[in-house]
Amino acid sequence: MAGKARNGRAAILDSATRLFTKVGYHGTSIRDIASDASLTVPSIYYHFASKQEILQQIMVGILEEVHAETIEALEKADDTATARLEALVRLWILFHIRRQSPATVGASEIRSLDEEGLTKIVDLRDRQERLFRTVVADGIESGEFETPHPLEAARAIINMGRSIVSWYRPNGRTGADELADQYAELALAMVRARPSQD
DSSP states (O other): OHHHHHHHHHHHHHHHHHHHHHHOSTTOOHHHHHHHTTOOHHHHHHHOSOHHHHHHHHHHHHHHHHHHHHHHHHHHSOSSHHHHHHHHHHHHHHHHHHTHHHHHHHHHOGGGOOHHHHHHHHHHHHHHHHHHHHHHHHHHHHTSBOOSOHHHHHHHHHHHHHGGGGTOOTTSSSOHHHHHHHHHHHHHHHTTBOOOOO
């Protein structure tokens, strides 16, 4: 029974993500989600109290997932701020490419959250932003970065990564890894990274 419950919950979240990406939160009904997931409407309510709860679970899930992967990428990077920023940006870009649909929901449907959900999601976004801000601040302290606008630079780097979900297509002229490298280079330019002395 537990396995079926987990599978049902996952199917609901997958279907809701697909539909929210395609027609938006307000354009999707519980009945639409049930139909797409090959479930009944009562089955949806067995797992989730409301469509709002489904939306919040998608957004919390994607933010917790990217946060965990970001921490791992930073832990594996060399100890310089430059290497850490490169690792951070590459992960950020590749994550938004690989998890494009839920990331699209996370980026576009914040306006559809109720007050409680908005507080929760903003807290998680702030936690993620602090990782970027810390790396940029560390680079300024070490003399690796020379930007006079560290907060704005960190936010711009975050937003240029998020924007990828709105236009990236896997059959385009630039592959994911190449794009991640390009964005890492742009991020270093944005913080005015000093040339390596090697």
